[in-house]
Amino acid sequence: MFVPSPSKRGRRAGAALVVALACVVAPLAAQASTVDLATAKAFVVLAGATVTNTGPSVLNGDLGVSPGTALVGFGPPAVVNGATHATDAVAAKAQLDLTTAYNVAAGQPVSAANDLSNTDLGNRTLKAGAYKYTSDAQLTGPLTLDAEGDANAQFVFEITSKLTTASASSVVLLNGANPCNVYWQVGSSATLGTTTAFQGNLMAYSSISLNNGATVIGRVLARNGAVTLINNVLDSTRCATGSTGTTPGSPGSPGSPATTAAAKALLAAQANQATNPKRTVTRNGTTSFERTPHATCTSGFRGTVRGHLIKRVVFSLDGKRIDSLATGPYRVFVRALPGAHSVTARVTFKDATKAKTLALGYRACADAVLSPPNGPSHFTG
């Protein structure tokens, strides 16, 4: 045990040690400090090497690369609703600010209870704070971040190595959690699986890849490597402080005027998935169309549609609607007309099963159909 010396020299030494101890102990006791992306906030995508896009991705925010130069695949049908900075001073400054923010996030104190190493992020609910993985992190399914009503609640994930999400995984924000205050500090690279609905500021030391259909509310920021996009929607307008090259938007607005309809639709879908993470789309409808009697030619027959989850059946004869039934039995009697004809049944379902059109062809037995009426005999004979 340390016992301070009563001498003057000893008091100075003791005071110096207290200061030193204070410098060591204070960070351990502090709460997670604010991570500030500064000028990098304007970017929805920022890469160190290249940004490569495939398909009709939509970026709501600035696009930049530095010190690399390549921005590939951002002509139509891709849409960038923000400024583009390729190896310019703005992108370079943003990279510096990203590095600072990255280091601040990496330095957040993490309690032992928040060490999630060797566990999956999926299907769990986390409170505000800093969490860490000493190696790779995996997200499979929904991860819920609960701000408990604190709009300024900050979530920091310190991941030593890789971050990978499985297909259709999601980050769900509850009770005022703000995607702008969620930081993912990834020590190497991050990969978002197909249709992953991700939220937060994804800061990777190396590269970031988004698979087909993944969406991000937040930012995708790679310090040294590439960012790869495939048919993605990324939106940083909820956190935007204004584009670096275009008219500034209002901070926190849920979508700038430049936000496209497609982006809105996808973001709405993502929000819906976040609200109802277990909701599934079913396509279990079945149907068949048969007639009785089954004779190849007939004077008339009954067409019957059977199946499951049928919402409505519309019958048509030679393209003209003859009946519409919303409740079973779904039957129609067809009096056979001379010639060949087609009876169709357009079946719609109560679930997401795609509507089907079923057809029955028939032709009447002539001798069963025709009974010539009486008429005069005044032909040429």
Next chain:
Amino acid sequence: MKRPALIPLAIAMLALGAGPTLAGPQRVAARGVPVTQPVVVLLQDHVAHARASTQARVIEAVAAQRPLTQARTVLPVMGEVIGKDGNRWVHVRLPGRPSGHTGWILADQTIRSSTEWRIVVTVSRRTVAVFRDGALVRTFTAVVPKPSTPTPYGQFFVEEALHIAPADVGGPYALAISSRSDIFQEFEGGPGQIAIHGTGGLSDPLGSAASHGCIRLAPSAVTWLARRIGGGVPVTAAP
């Protein structure tokens, strides 16, 4: 010298293909006889034009019902186009004079259908051949017109089928054809219309050339036809 049997049929089949281009592919059986014939059923009276345009010359009005039985008018379709005015038009065979004439009517207020039946009258052979789905199903011996009162040759169709009272001649049934006699402008109070009818009340033997333009069949044969053949069925009259 006996004429080869297939020559008149071949001529008739060539004539079948002489019309305008069909809107869709027409199935043809191995012997060259079309399997089906597209038809339209008129739901209201129409006006036939010389071309697919309301500005084109009017040929005639086409009633929605046939005059003898009031059956709906059914016309064979030879083609279909979208006119410059944006309307859908169908090229159809028309009843009456001149025999075998055609015109364009609006597709509105019509029902598209088809018939698998086809009749070929070969005067020189004095036969009526009946095809279904492009295949020959019956051949009947007929009384054909005498040389002085020939029947028009060409492509026609059945306008209507009717039952003839036993007291009248030509029973028990008649298939009224769209062609008209080139010799008689009027006959027995009618417009000189050609028909395939029975021999009821008539004594000329089957296989003879004795009629005034019509085709006569045995009562059993015309009854068989009348129970199968309705309006719109193509009729080819070949020499």
